[in-house]
Amino acid sequence: MRRIFLVPALLLMGQLRASATVPGDCWSERKHGQEAQAQACFTALARSSDAYFRAEGFWGLAQWSLANEQFRLATLTADSKALYKVRWGLLLHERFNQRDAADLFREALQKDPSSAEAYIGLARISADSFDGQAARYLRKAMALDPGRADAHELMAQLALENDNRDTALAEADKALALQADALDAMATHAALELLADRAPDAWFAKIRAINPHYGEGYALVAHQMEMHYRYQDAVTYYRKAIEAAPRLWSAHSALGIELMRLGKEDEPRQELELSYNNDYRDAATVNSLRLLDSYKNFETIRDGATILKLDQAEAALLRPYLQPELHAILAAYEAKYRMKLPVPVQVEVYPNHEDFAVRTLGMPGLGALGVTFGDVIAMDSPSSRKPGDFNWGATLWHEMSHVFILTATNHRVPRWFTEGLAVHEEGEHSQEWSDRLTPDVLVAIRDKKLLPVAELDRGFVYSEYPAQVIVSYFQAGAICEFIKEKWGEDKLLAMVHSYAKTLTTPQVLHDNLGLLPEDFDKQFFVWIDHKYGAEAAHFDEWRGKLKVLVRAAHEKQYDTVLRDAPAVLAMYPEYVEEANVYEFLADADQARGDSKAEAAILTAYEHQGGQMPEMLKRLAALEESRGQTKEAVATLERLNYIYPVKDEELHHRLGDLLYKEKQYDGAIREYNAFAASNPVDKAGAQFSLAQAYFAAGQKDHAEECVLAALEIAPGYRPAQKLLLQLQQSPTTPK
Ligand SMILES: [Zn+2]
Numbered sequence: 014m015r016r017i018f019l020v021p022a023l024l025l026m027g028q029l030r031a032s033a034t035v036p037g038d039c040w041s042e043r044k045h046g047q048e049a050q051a052q053a054c055f056t057a058l059a060r061s062s063d064a065y066f067r068a069e070g071f072w073g074l075a076q077w078s079l080a081n082e083q084f085r086l087a088t089l090t091a092d093s094k095a096l097y098k099v100r101w102g103l104l105l106h107e108r109f110n111q112r113d114a115a116d117l118f119r120e121a122l123q124k125d126p127s128s129a130e131a132y133i134g135l136a137r138i139s140a141d142s143f144d145g146q147a148a149r150y151l152r153k154a155m156a157l158d159p160g161r162a163d164a165h166e167l168m169a170q171l172a173l174e175n176d177n178r179d180t181a182l183a184e185a186d187k188a189l190a191l192q193a194d195a196l197d198a199m200a201t202h203a204a205l206e207l208l209a210d211r212a213p214d215a216w217f218a219k220i221r222a223i224n225p226h227y228g229e230g231y232a233l234v235a236h237q238m239e240m241h242y243r244y245q246d247a248v249t250y251y252r253k254a255i256e257a258a259p260r261l262w263s264a265h266s267a268l269g270i271e272l273m274r275l276g277k278e279d280e281p282r283q284e285l286e287l288s289y290n291n292d293y294r295d296a297a298t299v300n301s302l303r304l305l306d307s308y309k310n311f312e313t314i315r316d317g318a319t320i321l322k323l324d325q326a327e328a329a330l331l332r333p334y335l336q337p338e339l340h341a342i343l344a345a346y347e348a349k350y351r352m353k354l355p356v357p358v359q360v361e362v363y364p365n366h367e368d369f370a371v372r373t374l375g376m377p378g379l380g381a382l383g384v385t386f387g388d389v390i391a392m393d394s395p396s397s398r399k400p401g402d403f404n405w406g407a408t409l410w411h412e413m414s415h416v417f418i419l420t421a422t423n424h425r426v427p428r429w430f431t432e433g434l435a436v437h438e439e440g441e442h443s444q445e446w447s448d449r450l451t452p453d454v455l456v457a458i459r460d461k462k463l464l465p466v467a468e469l470d471r472g473f474v475y476s477e478y479p480a481q482v483i484v485s486y487f488q489a490g491a492i493c494e495f496i497k498e499k500w501g502e503d504k505l506l507a508m509v510h511s512y513a514k515t516l517t518t519p520q521v522l523h524d525n526l527g528l529l530p531e532d533f534d535k536q537f538f539v540w541i542d543h544k545y546g547a548e549a550a551h552f553d554e555w556r557g558k559l560k561v562l563v564r565a566a567h568e569k570q571y572d573t574v575l576r577d578a579p580a581v582l583a584m585y586p587e588y589v590e591e592a593n594v595y596e597f598l599a600d601a602d603q604a605r606g607d608s609k610a611e612a613a614i615l616t617a618y619e620h621q622g623g624q625m626p627e628m629l630k631r632l633a634a635l636e637e638s639r640g641q642t643k644e645a646v647a648t649l650e651r652l653n654y655i656y657p658v659k660d661e662e663l664h665h666r667l668g669d670l671l672y673k674e675k676q677y678d679g680a681i682r683e684y685n686a687f688a689a690s691n692p693v694d695k696a697g698a699q700f701s702l703a704q705a706y707f708a709a710g711q712k713d714h715a716e717e718c719v720l721a722a723l724e725i726a727p728g729y730r731p732a733q734k735l736l737l738q739l740q741q742s743p744t745t746p747k
Contacts, residue, residue, distance in 0.1 A: 034054055034057045034058055034061075034066075035066075036058060036066065036069035036070075036073075038054060039051055039054035039055050039058060039069070039070075039073050040069075040073070042054055043073065044194070044196070044223075044224060044227075045194070045223060045224050046223070046224035046225055046226050046227065048226070051073065052073075052074070054073070055069070055070045055071075055072075055073030055074045056070065056074065057070070058070025058073065059071050059074060059076075059079075063087075064083050064084075064086035064087040065083070065084070065087035065093075065094075065097050065100075067079075067083040067087075068080050068081075068082075068083035068084040068086075068087055068097075068100070068101070068104075069100065071083060072104050077104070077108050077292075080104055081101075081104065081105075081108075084097065084100070084101035084104065085101075087101075088101060094124075094125075095121040095122075095124040095125035095128045095131065096121070096128070096130065098117045098118070098120050098121035098124065098131075099117070099118060099121045099128060099130045099131045099134055101117050102114040102115070102116075102117030102118045102121070102131075102134050103134055103137075105117065106134065106137055106138060109294070109295040109296065111138050111141065111142070114134065114138060115135065115138050117134075118131045118132075118134040118135045118138070119131075119135075121134075127157050128157070129153075129154040129155075129157040129158035129161055129164070130154070130161075132150045132151070132153045132154035132157065133150070133151065133154045133161065133163060133164055133167065135150045136148075136150035136151045136154065136164075136167055137167065140167065140170075140171060140475075143474060143475055143476075144475075145475045145476045145477050145478075145481075147167070147171055147475060148168065148171055148475065151164050151167055151168045151171070155168075160191055161191070162187075162188040162189075162191040162192035162195045162198070163188075163195075163197075165184045165185070165187040165188035165191065165195075165198070166184075166185070166188045166195055166197040166198045166201070167197075168180075168184040169181045169182075169183075169184035169185040169188065169197075169198060169201045170197070170201055170233065170237075171475060172184060173201060173204060173205065173208075173237055173240075174237070174240050174474050174475070175470050175471035175474050175475060176241070176427055176428065176470040176471075176474075177468070177470070177471065178205060178208070178209075178517075181201055181205060182202070182205060184198075184201075185198040185199075185201040185202050185205075186198075194223050196220055196223060196224065196227055196229070196230055197229070197230070197233055199216050199219050199220050199230065200216070200220065200229075200230040200231075200233040200234055201233070201237075202216045203216035203217055203220075203230070203234050204233070204234045204237035204238070207234065207237075207238065207243075207246065208237070208238075208241055208243075209515060210425075210515050213234070217230070217231075225257065226257050226258050227257060227258070228253075228254035228255065228256075228257040228258025228261040228264055229254070229258070229261065229264075230254075230257075231250045231251070231253040231254035231257060231264075232250070232251060232254040232261065232263065232264045232267065234250045235247045235248075235249075235250035235251040235253075235254060235264075235267065235271070236267070238250060239271065240474070241424070242387075242419055242424045242426065242431075243424045243425075244271060244274055244275055244386055244387050244424070245275070245387075245424075246424075247271050248268065248271050248272060248275070251264050251267050251268035251271055252268065254268075255268065260291070262287070262288040262291045262292070262293035263288070263293060263295075265284045265285075265287050265288045265293070266284065266285060266288035266293055266295070266297065266298040266301075268284050269281040269282070269283075269284030269285035269288070269298075269301065270285070270297060270298075270301050270374075272284070273301060273304075273305070273372075274372070274386035274387075274389060275386060275387065275388075275389060276359050276386075276388070276389045278305060278308065281301070281305065282302070282305050285298055285301055285302050285305070286302065289302060296374065297371075297374045300371040300374060301371055301374070303371070304368055304371045304372070307365075307368060308322075310324055310325055310326075311323065311324055311325065311361075312324075312325050312328040314328070314332055314336070315357070316336070317357070318339075318340065318343055318354070318357050318358070319336065319339050319340070319343075319357055319358055319359075319360065320357050320358070320359040320360070321335060321336060321339070321359075321360055321362070322359065322360070322361040322362065323335075323362050324362070324363070324364045324394070326364065327362075327364060327394060327396060327658060329685075329689040330657065330658060330686055330689040330690060331362065331394070331657070331658075333682050333685060333686065334653060334657060334686075335360065335362070335405075335409070338406060338409060339358070339360065339409065339413070342409060342410055342413045343358075343413070345442075346413060346414065346417045349506075350417045350418075350421060350506065350509070351506070352417065352420070352421060354388070354416065354417070354420055355420070356388050357388070358388050358389075358390065358413070358416055359388060359389045359390065360390045360392070360409070360412075361389070361390065361391045361392070362392055362393075362394045362405075363391065363392070363393055363394055363397060364394040364396045364397050365397060366393055366397040366398070369391060369392065369393050369397065372384060372391040373391075382398075382403055382408045383408045383409070383411065383412040384412070385412045385415035385416055385419065387416070387419055387420075387424070388416060388420075390409075390412040390413070390415075390416065392405070392408055392409070392412060393405075393408075394658070395655065395656050395657060395658050396658040396659065400625075400626045400655070400656040401624045401625040401626055401655065401656065402624075403655070403656075404446060404624060404654050404655050405654060405655075406446070406654035407439045407442075407443075407446040407654070410438055410439055410442050410446070411435040411436065411438065411439050412435070414431075414434055414435040414438040415431055415435055418430075418431045418434055418435075418509060419431065421509050421510070421513060422509060422512045422513040423513060425512055425513060425515050426509070426512045426513075427469075427470055427512070427518060428470045428473050428474070429466070429469035429470050429472075429473065429485070429489045429492075429518075430489070430508065430512060430518070432473065432485075432486055432489045432490075433488075433489030433490050433491075433492050433493045434493055434505065434509075435490075436448045436486055436487070436489060436490030436493070437490050437493035437494055437497070437505075439490075440490070440494070444620075444622075445619070445620060445621070445622040445651075446622065447490075447622065448486060448487050448490045448491075449487075449587065449589075449622070450487070450545065450548075450587040450588075451483065451487075451590070452552070452556075452588070453480035453483055453484060454480075454483065454484050454487045455545065455548060455549045455552045455585070456480075456549070456552060457480065457481075457484040458541060458542075458545050458546070458549040459549035459550060459552055462478070462481075462484065463484070463488050463538070463541070464485065464488065465530060465531070465534050466492060466518060466522070466530055466533055466534055466537070467518050467519055467530040469485060469488065469489060469492075472484065472485030472488070473485050473486075491537075491541060492537060493505060495536075495537050495540050495541075496508075496526070498540075499536075499540075500525075500526060504525055504526065507525050508521050508525050511524055511525060518530065548584065548585050548587075551584050551585075552585070554584070555581065555584040555585045558577070558580075558581045558584070559581055559592065559594070561577070562574065562577055562578055562581055562594065562597060563592050563597075565577070565597075566596075566597040566600065566601075569604070571600075571601040571604045571605065574597050574598065574600075574601040575598070575601050575602075575605075578594050578597055578598045578601070579598075581594050582594040582595070582598070586617075586621060587621060587622075589618060589621050589622060589623035589624070593618070593623070595614055595615065595617060595618035595621070595623060595628075596618075596625075596628065598610075598614045599611050599614045599615050599618075599628070599631070602614060608635055608638070608639070609639075611635060612632060612635040612636065612639065615628060615629075615631060615632035615635065616632065618632075619632060619648060619651065624655050626652055626655060626656050626660070626663075629648055629649075629651060629652050629655075630649075630652070630663070632648050633645045633648040633649050633652075633666070636648060637670070642670055642673065642674055643674070645670055646667065646670050646671060646674065646676075646679075649663060649666060649667040649670070650667065653667075657686065658690075659690070660690065661687055661690040661691070661692040661693070661698075664683045664684070664686040664687035664690060665683075665684075665687045665692070665698070665701070667679075667683045668680050668683035668684040668686075668687055668701060668705070669701075671683060672701075672704070672705055672708070675708075677705055677708050677709035678709065680705040680708075680709075681702065681705045681706060681709060681711075684698065684701045684702035684705050685702060687701065687702070688702055695725050696722040696723075696725040696726035696729050696732065697722075699718045699719070699721040699722035699725065699732075700718070700719065700722040700729065700731060700732050700735070702718045703715045703716075703717075703718035703719040703722060703732070703735055704735065706718060707735065707738075707739065712739060712742070715735075715739055716736070716739050719732050719735050719736045719739065720736070723736065
């Protein structure tokens with residue numbers, strides 16, 4: 014830390030230490046591990062006659078509210094220094110109050126627009142929320158004061174989170190050139206060594222020589238491991254942090270959260286409670302403890318290869334869909350990636366999106382639907398999202414791809430490649446599940462905002478514009494598609510194996526495709542342009558025409574819709590979101606009584622990956638009425654991947670269709686879901702189920718269900734008849 018404090022002029026007798034002490038000295042003693050001196054120093058500061066000094070003293074003594082009070086006093090007068098507000102903001106930042114901290118940094122900048130430390134404060138807050146502004150603030154700070162090592166230390170950490178290792182190295186070195194004891198820069202160096210699978214010992218030795226108790230250094234390395242999917246290594250380094258600094262509560266909390274990610278429960282609870290009881294109560298700690306408490310509402314279903322954790326309220330409904338899907342995915346990926354997972358995969362499904370969000374706190378990619386921590390997948394339940402927003406099947410295929418790729422590479426894979434493959438796999442499994450060519454993506458293609466492949470990771474972590482994360486997913490997936498198309502699918506697997514050897518992206522491209530990253534980019538951009546360039550170029554025109562069409566549709570001007578819509582559709586057929594042309598055309602067809610055309614346009618919507626339940630149900634009804642039972646079944650089965658919850662009608666209808674088709678296993682599955690949906694007609698659901706079991710030759714189950722129906726409605730004649738029939742019919746082997 015650079016000395017920026019002035020020694021007060023007055024030296025009072027008997028208060029020699031207090032008067033001669035400045036905050037910078039105390040913090041410097043702490044930084045160098047001289048804790049006894051630091052304590053004495055802060056104690057002396059706390060007795061100072063200067064409110065600002067007292068604030069720093071109480072802060073150093075971990076007396077947060079007293080420190081807060083003194084900062085308030087110190088900043089009351091109009092002529093108080095901008096620095097006081099910055100320091101106060103940093104205290105609040107440390108004590109989990111980001112909003113007030115940010116306000117204080119901004120107020121400091123109003124007082125002194127050249128305050129580099131205020132910009133560094135803003136950068137710290139931005140970095141915590143991955144909002145993409147941190148680097149910009151740091152560049153401002155560096156321009157205002159090129160001598161600040163802490164700005165370069167933070168820049169190095171951000172760069173490494175983006176997996177920009179060259180910049181991380183250069184920034185860490187700049188910090189060390191400015192300040193020989195820049196401990197966090199040393200920690201970044203240690204993380205760089207670990208990420209390259211080299212020994213980091215020399216850097217830790219340097220840190221220990223300056224301060225043997227600098228647990229923050231190990232914690233910083235642990236955080237970088239976590240950002241690079243190296244969850245076990247993160248646990249190791251959080252443990253080292255605690256060993257070096259047993260009272261570093263932030264590390265206890267982070268260790269607890271990391272262990273939770275690996276599927277543990279008891280040790281996380283101990284660590285999180287320890288932090289909480291020692292006043293370390295940030296959102297991650299508090300919410301993670303709450304989440305641990307909610308685990309009692311979960312049911313754990315194990316078989317040899319899978320562990321499913323489902324909320325009790327929806328386990329009966331979801332298990333029959335999730336478990337077979339999981340096994341189908343395992344079989345498909347085992348063949349494709351030519352490997353088996355060494356341990357069972359655990360899938361946790363959260364009906365409350367907030368609970369799922371707790372699983373990803375402090376991680377980039379807000380708004381995600383699922384996340385993979387090695388062998389553990391946490392994901393939203395369909396019941397936590399708006400119907401039509403989410404396809405749990407696509408999410409599960411996506412996340413399971415991560416499990417295989419992380420295992421195959423021993424967790425040594427850049428973010429862009431594992432995300433790209435996962436997106437690619439969704440589309441490989443079903444064309445309808447291909448990543449959406451959303452308006453954001455089209456605009457990014459038009460404005461040439463796609464990133465060079467060697468820098469693509471930064472599009473996922475610290476995004477520079479709001480849609481960049483979505484665009485980066487699309488780009489990464491498209492790159493994998495391009496590689497498959499041009500060089501063959503085997504190249505993708507070969508690249509996985511190259512990453513396992515900790516090769517960098519330029520090396521991987523060179524070894525497998527014989528290209529420099531720049532040449533790869535050139536070819537890829539030509540391919541993307543060929544594929545989507547025309548659509549992207551006409552995006553504004555399309556949007557203008559769509560607006561006119563929306564008005565015509567709302568005013569029921571069906572002739573206009575029928576005349577103009579096909580051309581608008583052809584400009585951008587992938588658009589299936591709100592106010593899509595498919596819906597307008599279907600409505601117009603319905604109005605003129607052309608059910609054949611209506612079914613055809615809804616089928617096109619379905620094949621384009623449209624997911625609105627009411628649109629698909631409408632199609633299924635048309636198919637059914639036209640005698641296309643198989644098509645109707647297939648349409649409703651798509652809905653089971655989108656919103657199988659809170660929809661007794663879906664399962665009832667699908668069960669009836671399958672029963673009619675003599676597909677009794679499917680009918681049993683659907684009637685079970687019907688019965689588990691808390692239906693209005695509970696007896697009817699049990700009776701349907703009994704009929705399907707009976708038809709499938711499962712008399713015991715049939716009898717159970719028919720008795721259940723009669724228990725609910727004793728006078729239910731068809732059930733009475735079926736029971737009689739069951740009792741009279743000879744036992745048949747299933
Ligand atoms: Zn992913």
